Amino acid sequence: MKFNSEEESYNAYNSYALAKGFGIRKSAKTYNINKEVTRRLFLCSCEGKSGKLFLFQERKRQILEYRCGCMARIKFKISNGIWEVCEFYDVHSHPMIEYNLKHFIQSDRKLTSATKSILGFMVDAGIRTKKVVRYLHNEDGEIENAGFIEQDAHNFIQAHKRNMISSGDAQTVINHFMHLQSEDSNFF
Structure with a gap:
């Protein structure tokens, strides 16, 4: 071949x-x-x-x-x-591995870019990861069709949150306040 x-x-x-x-x-x-x-x-x-x-x-x-x-x-x-x-x-x-457990095989589990963006937006909006995963699995029909398991989503969200504060906790808060100040001159 x-x-x-x-x-x-x-x-x-x-x-x-x-x-x-x-x-x-x-x-x-x-x-x-x-x-x-x-x-x-x-x-x-x-x-x-x-x-x-x-x-x-x-x-x-x-x-x-x-x-x-x-x-x-x-x-x-x-x-x-x-x-x-x-x-x-x-x-x-x-x-x-039995047919009904094949969705646990690591080499077939992948988060698509569309799934990653949905996960990111929904978690940033305050929806819990478990509920977002349940929504995505319902949209795909079954867990087997989704291409990922709940742990993959949790791992992605943790990495997403780490990237948001990669410059440090204090610097992230300062940047957030500076952004709020630029939107509202009466802030701080």
């Missing part, structure tokens, strides 16, 4: 993976002396094991470890801008 770009090859393998019931992630790149990518590897999301460092540490919050050493992978060779499959291994060491 041949593709014209990394995105096209990733999307094709991701579609295949979702149909079979597993997620994927990007892995190693190999470069030539001109610093051009010559090989690219995509793996099953269950590939590898967690680091030994974390096995013996106490954690505040327990995280489910889903990596089990799965060896499923696809490797692409890139020459003259054409992405060609040079290695494909499709044997998994874990059960596949």
Whole structure:
């Protein structure tokens, strides 16, 4: 199989993976002396094991470890801008994800720019994230069709709020007051 770009090859393998019931992630790149990518590897999301460092540490919050050493992978060779499959291994060491749970697969969860803008506007208007997510899921018909889960929305909102106060809490308040003063000369 041949593709014209990394995105096209990733999307094709991701579609295949979702149909079979597993997620994927990007892995190693190999470069030539001109610093051009010559090989690219995509793996099953269950590939590898967690680091030994974390096995013996106490954690505040327990995280489910889903990596089990799965060896499923696809490797692409890139020459003259054409992405060609040079290695494909499709044997998994874990059960596949059931159809009704496929919307939890990380490689298929994406917030579109339209969804991000709706989330941002509605949260800025004072609507709670949970209600905005419920509205967006109802608009798409089902949670499975939305392309994201509630945690993705919460993560986006937290990043959005951090960006708003990136210059610092005090500076953000001063900027807000200066804006109010420019609109109303009697303010402050």
